[in-house]
Amino acid sequence: MRYEKGRKDASRSRIMEVATQRFRGDGIAASGLASIMSDAGLTNGAFYPHFPSKAALVRECVAAALEGQSGQIAQALASGGLATAVDAYLSAQHRDNPGTGCASAALLPEIAREQPETRQLYTERLMTLVRQVSAALPPHTSDPEAVAFGIFATLIGALQLARAVEGADLSDRILAAGADAARSMAQPRGGAGQEPAETGVTIAAKTERER
Template identity: 75%
Template sequence: MRYDKGRKDASRSRIMEVASHRFRGDGIAASGLASIMSDAGMTNGAFYPHFQSKADLVRESVASALEAQSQQLQDVLASGGLELALAMYLSPEHRDHPQTGCASAALLPEIARQPPETRAFYTERLLTLVRQLAKDLPPGIRDPEGAALGVFAALIGALQLSRAVEGTELSDRILAAGADAARTLAQPRQKVEAS
């Protein structure tokens, strides 16, 4: 039985959506194809007309999640600037729902173990996010891209730590400290006067 292209595209999108949630929520290694396909409402055999391997699904799912994050970042920066972006990224809601959140914070150790093609896709998408943020940093920063890299590192690290610790009070303190660190990194440096 043949299906039209629209149905095949919809099936592919559904597989990627489920996989993206599973990968970010449970991890790549812990997310088997059988459970992904079951959650998508399809049989295991329906996977292979869409993807050659799990590695292909990982690459495309992570790329799609990062593209969506890029669009969201663009919208947030346009509507509320860096402060709103920090508040949304380092929020208890984001911390408590990794399956719908930042792919980097959820998956970095596993992405580092993926094939070179996946890491290349990831690098390309990360640099897009960094350059987006760099354009929205205050004027006077000597190396806006370097500052944006530092901000992302602070945000991702703070979110990962906040998810790892036991207890909401410490977790909330980590989120606040991460936001403070990101603000500091996003400010122009004062020149030190020679005495």
Template identity: 65%
Template sequence: MRYEKGRKDASKQRIVEVAAGRFRADGIAATGLASIMSDAGLTNGAFYPHFKSKAALIGASVSAALEQQFEQIDSLLAAGGPEAAISAYLSSQHRDDPGHGCASAALLPEIGRESPETRRAYTESVLALVNRLAGELPLEVKDREGAVLAIFATLIGTLQLARAVDRPELSDQILAAGANAARRLGQSEKGEAVNQL
């Protein structure tokens, strides 16, 4: 039986969405194709018409998760500036829901061990975000790209550390300390907070 193109595209999108959530929640290595396809409501045999390998799915799902995150960041920046973005990223809600959160914070160690294609897709997505946000920083920030990279590194590392510890009060303290550090990185050399990220 042949299906129309729209149905095939919808199935592929569903597989990518399910995989992105499962990879972030459980890890790439711990997530099998059978569980992804089952969660997507499809049979195992339906995988290969959409993707040539698990590596291809990993690249597509990580890119999709990062694009979704870009849209969320843009929305937060439009609504409340850098403060809203930092507060949302380093919130207890984000910490406690890795399946719907930042792909970088959930997957960096595994992405570093993935295929060159997956690492290339990840790199391109990150550079697109850095370039988009660096262009929004005020001109008085001399190294805008460097500032964005430092903020990202601080946010991602903070979230990873806050998720790893087993004491809720320490985890909350880590989130607060990381947020303060990210805010300082987003200040101009004169010590003024940047209005846009």
């Protein structure tokens, strides 16, 4: 049976929407094609006219997820700068909804085991995100891409830790500590005639000394 193009495109979009949420929420290996197609309201046989393999579906879902994240970062940077982007990333809402959150935090160990084509695509999309953040750093930042890598590593690691531990209080503390560390990396560094920027940690230490 042949379907009009609009219906085929809608089915493909539905498969990707369901698969992206399942991959991020349950993991790639734990998400079978049968369950994805069932959730999408389609038969198993309807998969292959759209994707030649599960690996191809994973690749396209990862690409779409990171492109969406790029748009979210751009919006956050435009509305409130890096601090807003950091706070949005290390929020309780993001922590509690991995199915609609950052693909890196949810899938990095599995992406590392994917085919070279998927890892290459991930690398390209990651570099787009890194360049977005590096462009938003203070002027005269030394090696802004290296700083941006550090910020991403801190954000992703903090989010993964916050999701892994038992207990809301500890999880919230990890989110707060990660946000403080990421914001401190984004501050201008001290130079000739310039005082180093104060972070939450340095401010607390200074207050303690003044007591």
